[in-house]
Amino acid sequence: MRFPLALTYKIAKHITKNRMRRTPKFAMVLQLEPLHTCNLTCTGCGRIREYSTSLKDMVPLDQCLAAAQECDAPMVSICGGEPLIYPQIEALVVGLREQGRIIYICTNAMFMRKKMREYMAAHWSPTMEGHLKELEAQQLILPKEAEAIRNADEAARKKVTIVPSKWQYWNVHVDGLEFTHDLIVEREGVFRECVAAIRMAKILGYQVATNTTVYRETDSQEIEDMFKYLSSLNVDGHTISPGYDYDAAKKDMVKRLGRDPKEFFLTRDMTRKKFAKIEEWGQMFTIFGTPVYQEFLAGKRELTCTAWAIPTYNVRGWKAPCYLMTDGHYQGYQEMLDKVDWEKYGVVDGVARDPRCENCMVHCGYDPSGALSTKPRDTWINMKFNFSARPKPFPATPELAQRAFNGVSIGKGHLAEAKAAVNKEFSGAKSAFQRGGHDSAAPAAEHTHGEAGGCSTGAGTQQRDEVLAKLGDAKRISVKSE
Numbered sequence: 001m002r003f004p005l006a007l008t009y010k011i012a013k014h015i016t017k018n019r020m021r022r023t024p025k026f027a028m029v030l031q032l033e034p035l036h037t038c039n040l041t042c043t044g045c046g047r048i049r050e051y052s053t054s055l056k057d058m059v060p061l062d063q064c065l066a067a068a069q070e071c072d073a074p075m076v077s078i079c080g081g082e083p084l085i086y087p088q089i090e091a092l093v094v095g096l097r098e099q100g101r102i103i104y105i106c107t108n109a110m111f112m113r114k115k116m117r118e119y120m121a122a123h124w125s126p127t128m129e130g131h132l133k134e135l136e137a138q139q140l141i142l143p144k145e146a147e148a149i150r151n152a153d154e155a156a157r158k159k160v161t162i163v164p165s166k167w168q169y170w171n172v173h174v175d176g177l178e179f180t181h182d183l184i185v186e187r188e189g190v191f192r193e194c195v196a197a198i199r200m201a202k203i204l205g206y207q208v209a210t211n212t213t214v215y216r217e218t219d220s221q222e223i224e225d226m227f228k229y230l231s232s233l234n235v236d237g238h239t240i241s242p243g244y245d246y247d248a249a250k251k252d253m254v255k256r257l258g259r260d261p262k263e264f265f266l267t268r269d270m271t272r273k274k275f276a277k278i279e280e281w282g283q284m285f286t287i288f289g290t291p292v293y294q295e296f297l298a299g300k301r302e303l304t305c306t307a308w309a310i311p312t313y314n315v316r317g318w319k320a321p322c323y324l325m326t327d328g329h330y331q332g333y334q335e336m337l338d339k340v341d342w343e344k345y346g347v348v349d350g351v352a353r354d355p356r357c358e359n360c361m362v363h364c365g366y367d368p369s370g371a372l373s374t375k376p377r378d379t380w381i382n383m384k385f386n387f388s389a390r391p392k393p394f395p396a397t398p399e400l401a402q403r404a405f406n407g408v409s410i411g412k413g414h415l416a417e418a419k420a421a422v423n424k425e426f427s428g429a430k431s432a433f434q435r436g437g438h439d440s441a442a443p444a445a446e447h448t449h450g451e452a453g454g455c456s457t458g459a460g461t462q463q464r465d466e467v468l469a470k471l472g473d474a475k476r477i478s479v480k481s482e
């Protein structure tokens with residue numbers, strides 16, 4: 001089975017309960033953003049921009065738990081910002097588990113290994129020695145870190161930690177292979193850390209999912225290679241979503257760069273072309289989206305957005321109408337359901353009710369539409385898909401790993417290339433950023449790493465411009481002082 005039976009049962013029970021009660025609108029997944037602070041500053045990040053004035057604010061723990069209780073979604077995706085920075089992340093996970101929720105911890109993975117070391121220290125017993133030795137052998141943990149785990153003091157042993165559970169997934173944001181991913185998150189080495197964290201998590205028995213956003217310039221072959229590589233690491237499932245012309249990102253692009261957003265963002269037609277192989281990928285890999293949503297992405301059918309089914313709660317309250325677009329915040333989930341005119345949003349039979357929705361086909365708006373469809377055929381294909389055999393992990397080969405580590409690991413990091421471009425010919429040097437006559441890795445939509453489809457940006461081109469500008473400035477300064 002693709003999704004574990006106990007989890008499937010919980011979700012099915014939730015849908016049945018609400019259908020029997022004839023609840024018109026109900027939550028399937030809560031996107032819980034306890035904070036918007038992040039250790040990365042991906043250019044174009046929706047959250048660190050939109051909530052730039054409240055980056056230091058946090059939702060108190062009891063309020064987070066009350067929000068989950070209030071909307072009663074069976075699944076909670078803890079996102080942000082970077083949720084592992086939230087000081088009470090462990091207590092939050094424990095509290096949500098006590099409520100019986102399925103939990104996704106959406107992370108850029110930079111603190112995952114630290115959190116897992118804390119788990120090992122708190123639960124250390126000689127029976128863990130095998131795991132520890134394997135982690136050391138695979139260089140996923142340093143000898144001094146292994147020693148610290150073996151000799152954990154009282155405080156470390158008492159710490160509440162994030163333990164492996166069948167009810168919980170690490171949900172790691174990965175937007176491509178090494179070069180692309182590091183470019184999108186604006187830091188070299190992040191892809192490598194994601195892979196190390198995934199490998200460590202699998203050794204320790206955690207469930208791991210990944211989330212990926214596909215952009216205008218994302219190469220479909222690269223996405224397939226990425227899935228192959230992640231599958232070879234025994235990742236348990238993948239969420240994938242198209243980026244689109246998110247309002248804030250468009251404004252930013254016009255204001256800061258004076259560029260026409262149409263040059264960069266995915267339209268509906270482009271999305272359908274990019275996702276032409278999604279059903280094939282669904283057979284090859286454990287894709288978490290429903291087959292109904294996959295048909296929609298592949299352009300085989302229309303769906304109507306059900307943004308209310310994946311509500312977002314953050315420091316300002318319940319964000320409406322959806323994870324990506326903000327027209328207001330409400331103090332209660334029911335209040336939001338009652339006060340928002342949902343008929344104003346989405347695309348119906350190809351016609352956008354709101355121009356900002358025109359090109360949106362994102363997971364958080366449309367995957368629940370697939371899951372909640374009452375058409376007998378849709379129910380049947382959803383069930384058949386979920387109950388069919390889980391695709392086997394893709395064989396791990398040195399060639400596959402070589403294709404995955406195509407950036408800084410082989411001396412081709414994006415910063416090195418930017419520097420080389422600046423040094424070679426200061427004005428307009430053609431760098432590896434312009435492979436094939438276009439920007440090879442330019443992402444094309446606003447993002448954060450909570451939504452399926454992870455950290456998204458309108459940023460690739462902007463980032464490169466900024467990196468080149470900064471390096472240019474540095475070069476000018478050093479020439480002046482010589």
Ligand code: SF4
Binds near residue numbers: 042081447454455
């Ligand atoms: S996109 Fe995600 S990882 Fe990047 S800065 Fe924003 S919240 Fe952090």
Ligand code: SF4
Binds near residue numbers: 307323357361364
């Ligand atoms: S169509 Fe997309 S942008 Fe519009 S309300 Fe739905 S999820 Fe939000």
